[in-house]
Amino acid sequence: MKYTYYILMILMLFACGSKDDAIQKANKLSQEIGKCFAPDRREAIYTTSFSMSSNGSLVVSGETSLPEAKLALFSSLEGLNVHLVDSLVLLPKDKMGNKIWGLINLSVVNLRSQPKHSAELVSQAIMGAPVKILNKKNSWYQIQTPDKYIAWVDEAALNLRTKEEMTNWRNARRVIFQSHFQIAKDEQGKEIITDIVAGSILEVQSENSKYLLLNLPDKREIRLNKTDCIDFDLWKSKEIKEPSMLTQLAKEFMGRPYLWGGTSSKGVDCSGFVKSVYFMNGIILARDASLQFLHGDTISPEQGFENLAEGDLVFFGRKATENHKQKVTHVGMYIRDGEFIHSSGRVKINSFDPEAKNFSNYRTVSWLGGRRVLNRIGEEGIIKVSEHPWY
Structure with missing residues (x-):
């Protein structure tokens, strides 16, 4: 097992001692397990608390979304030589x-x-x-x-x-909607049923030479032009043959408003923008800029923007000092010739080149480096839709 050695080291560290300090040791064990299995609360739930029952048992409470973390915790706690009461809820809850x-x-x-x-x-x-x-x-x-x-x-x-x-649902015939935005009507094309945005996945009920009759998740029916959709299995199997595919799609977002938390063609924040561009090309990136910064090949500021390639993610924020850690606050996507596209107020293009009309000194001095994700497709945080078990 990947974490066996890690757990054994923890057990050796905390094996000695009386039941009086069992809670303190359990908390330290849990903290180490949390760092290992759930380093970021945005992507995993792991909360624990400990108490002693009247009969001297150690009661383990809390909740986690990670079965492997719960297993590792109880394996470690056995080294305390105290009876354990399992009140740690494994999500989803039974209810x-x-x-x-x-x-x-x-x-x-x-x-x-x-x-x-x-x-x-x-x-x-x-x-x-x-x-x-x-x-x-x-x-x-x-x-x-x-x-x-x-x-x-x-x-x-x-x-x-x-x-x-x-x-x-995974075995059904599905399509993905590719246009940026549309109002969808019923089978006769008369009554409005919903709006729809790029990236929507729908089940096919029937078709004719021009239209698809599609089921929404709750079985409402809409009619869409075939030209606005592509077969889902065909779409997810496509490869990013050239980084220019990313640039082309990214430029279609030009002028879209910045929206904190936004990840759709209606409005995007900085990480939601690059995430949307990559998703429409079949790649699932991590959600936030600080999470995206953890994945891909590194291009450091010392190497210079000249070493960036089309499609690289470029990150900005507060650089590390004696008193503060580095903090990632913004992300964009490199195009070429010193230019990058990003969502800041609106989706726009700026440049690292001081001689360019669209040069951004603010972004240049806060540049923290780049991440080349196209070389790492299939790894953690850069997953192909075709390889994701949920699809």
């Missing part, structure tokens, strides 16, 4: 029943940091995206999206499904 999967049911849904409409908008998800259901509070569901991001959505956003129903 969810067998419908622990879902499809996004609206064109674009807002993902919140907490189960309420007034909470921070942290991300978005597009119609037809598969999600895992972790928890429920009132009319809100805690979900995990294919890029591992965890957030809350209102129940209207979801069509809940069982594991078997998700298998049927």
Whole structure:
């Protein structure tokens, strides 16, 4: 097992001692397990607490979305030589029943940091995206999206499904909508049913020479032009043969408004923009700029922007000092000839070249380096849709 040596070292460190300090040692063990398995709370849930029962048992409470983290924790705690009571909830919670999967049911849904409409908008998800259901509070569901991001959505956003129903969906004939935005009508082309955005995944019910009759996740029917869609299996098998494919699509976003948490063709934040560009080319990137910064081949500022290649992600923020750690706050995508495209106020193009009319001194002095993700497709944080089990 990948973490066996790691766990053994922890056990050796904490094996000695009395039951009086069992809670303190358990907390230290849990912290180490959390660092190993769940380093970022945006992508994993791992919260624990410990108490001693009246009969001297160590009660382990909390919740986690990671079965492997729970297994590692209890394996480590056995070294304390105390009886363990398992009250650590493994998500999804039992109350969810067998419908622990879902499809996004609206064109674009807002993902919140907490189960309420007034909470921070942290991300978005597009119609037809598969999600895992972790928890429920009132009319809100805690979900995990294919890029591992965890957030809350209102129940209207979801069509809940069982594991078997998700298998049927994956085996069905599907298409992905490629135009940026459209109003979708019923089979007769008369009544408006919904709006729809690029990246929406829909099941095919029937077709004729011009139109597709499609099912939304909740089985509402819409009619779309064939020319606006592509067969999903064909689309996900396509390769990025030239980085110019990314540049071409990125430029189609020019002028779109910046939206904090935005990931759709209606509006995007900086990381949502590059994520959308790559997703429409079949690649799932990590959600936030600071997460995207962790993946891909590094091009350091010392190497200079001349060493960047088309399609590289370029990151900006606060550089490390004696008193502060480096902090990634912004991301864009390198085009060529010193230029990069990014969402800042709106989607626009700036340059690293001081002689260029669109030179940005602010971005140049805050440049933290680049990440070449095209060389790392298939690795953690740079996953092909065709290789993601949820699709």
